[in-house]
Structures are given as structure tokens and as C-alpha cells.
Amino acid sequence: MxxxxxxxxxxxxxxxxxxxxxxxxxxxxxxxxxxxxxxxxxxxxxxxxxxxxxxxxxxxxxxxxxxxxxxxxxxxxxxxxxxxxxxPHHHHYRCMNCGLTFPLEVSDDAPEEVALRSLTLPGAVVYHQVDIFGTCFKCLRERNLSEGEVS
Ligand SMILES: [Zn+2]
Ligand SMILES: [Zn+2]
Incomplete structure (x- = not known):
């Protein structure tokens, strides 16, 4: 289908x-x-x-x-x-500074499924999500630039 x-x-x-x-x-x-x-x-x-x-x-x-x-x-x-x-199953990279939400393709989900099985869940699993937080390269560059101006 x-x-x-x-x-x-x-x-x-x-x-x-x-x-x-x-x-x-x-x-x-x-x-x-x-x-x-x-x-x-x-x-x-x-x-x-x-x-x-x-x-x-x-x-x-x-x-x-x-x-x-x-x-x-x-x-x-x-x-x-x-x-x-x-x-398709994917995870997210999320920038804590600008809010960018970037989808990450996951080629092999098997390790995550294994990790899930080690958890004691209160119900059945339909899907799972992983969000990775950080500062994106664009924000890092801008931060470096503005710090460069100060010094
Ligand atoms: Zn950013
Ligand atoms: Zn996953």
C-alpha cells in the first residue's frame, strides 16, 4: 500500500x-x-x-x-x-540557539530496538524518537564572529 x-x-x-x-x-x-x-x-x-x-x-x-x-x-x-x-524513521538534531530542527536519517535502527527491549515499558511500542540537542554550525560561526569583533 x-x-x-x-x-x-x-x-x-x-x-x-x-x-x-x-x-x-x-x-x-x-x-x-x-x-x-x-x-x-x-x-x-x-x-x-x-x-x-x-x-x-x-x-x-x-x-x-x-x-x-x-x-x-x-x-x-x-x-x-x-x-x-x-x-521514514528518523531522529532530529535540534539547535538550542536558533531552534533549527534537522531530520537525521537512520539507516540501521537495530541497536535502538535492542536498547528499547532493555527498558521496562508500561505498554506496547509503535515507534520511538531521538532528539539530539546542541548548537548548530551556523550559530557557532556567528558566535565566533561576534566574539572576534569584541577582542
Ligand atoms: Zn542554530
Ligand atoms: Zn530510531
Whole structure:
């Protein structure tokens, strides 16, 4: 089954209709390679005639049925991305200074699955996430530059 068929299936399982707005939001998130804010989503769907209230309701709906998740960036912005199985399993690198959220492809997930098995979990596992925090190279460079000016 392709991603879109699974998406339609998830909507149906939740007794939700497949509207063209819902399809467009899903397709857009499948096209981009980094999480988007609400205004970025809206900007990319303006030509399509997406109304902000419709978009916001769609986002909330997708979050509630596990199609997407929200990540809060350090800068306070909320970004959205597809969850497995709609996106390949990945981790995130997150800059604590500028809020950059960068997806990291994970080629071999086996070591993580082993680590998970060593934990005593209170339930079944659907997927897992790893967020790595630090200062991105762009911020490090800017920091070095401004320190250079001072001395
Ligand atoms: Zn940064
Ligand atoms: Zn992983």
C-alpha cells in the first residue's frame, strides 16, 4: 500500500472524510524534508485556496489521529511533520540557539530496538524518537564572529 492509501485508511478508521484540503496538507508534508510551521504550511497552500481555520482544524485533527506530530522549537515556534509510517524513521538534531530542527536519517535502527527491549515499558511500542540537542554550525560561526569583533 502506498502512503496515500494508508493515509486514506487512517482517516476511514477514524470515521473521517477524505477531503481535498486534508489530502493537500498530507501531500505537502510528504514533499518537504523538514518540519513546517503553521504559517509555512499556509503559505505553501495559499494558491490552493486554503483558509486558515480549515488548515488549523486539519492540523489538530492530524495530530489527534497520529498522522503528524508537533515539535516545539526552542525559538518558541511550533513545527509539524509526518509520523511513521508516513515518514521514514528518523531522529532530529535540534539547535538550542536558533531552534533549527534537522531530520537525521537512520539507516540501521537495530541497536535502538535492542536498547528499547532493555527498558521496562508500561505498554506496547509503535515507534520511538531521538532528539539530539546542541548548537548548530551556523550559530557557532556567528558566535565566533561576534566574539572576534569584541577582542
Ligand atoms: Zn542554530
Ligand atoms: Zn530510531
Amino acid at each position: 502506498n502512503r496515500e492509501a494508508v493515509f486514506v485508511d487512517v482517516l476511514k478508521q477514524n470515521r473521517l472524510r477524505v477531503t481535498k484540503e486534508r489530502l493537500e496538507v498530507f501531500r505537502l508534508l510528504g514533499r518537504v524534508d523538514s518540519p513546517l510551521t503553521r504559517s509555512e504550511l499556509l503559505g505553501n497552500l495559499k494558491h490552493f485556496g486554503m483558509h486558515p481555520p480549515t488548515l488549523y482544524r486539519t492540523i489538530e485533527l492530524f495530530v489527534s489521529v497520529g498522522i503528524i506530530q508537533s515539535l516545539s522549537s526552542i525559538s518558541g515556534e511550533v513545527v509539524y511533520e509526518l509520523l511513521p509510517p508516513f515518514a
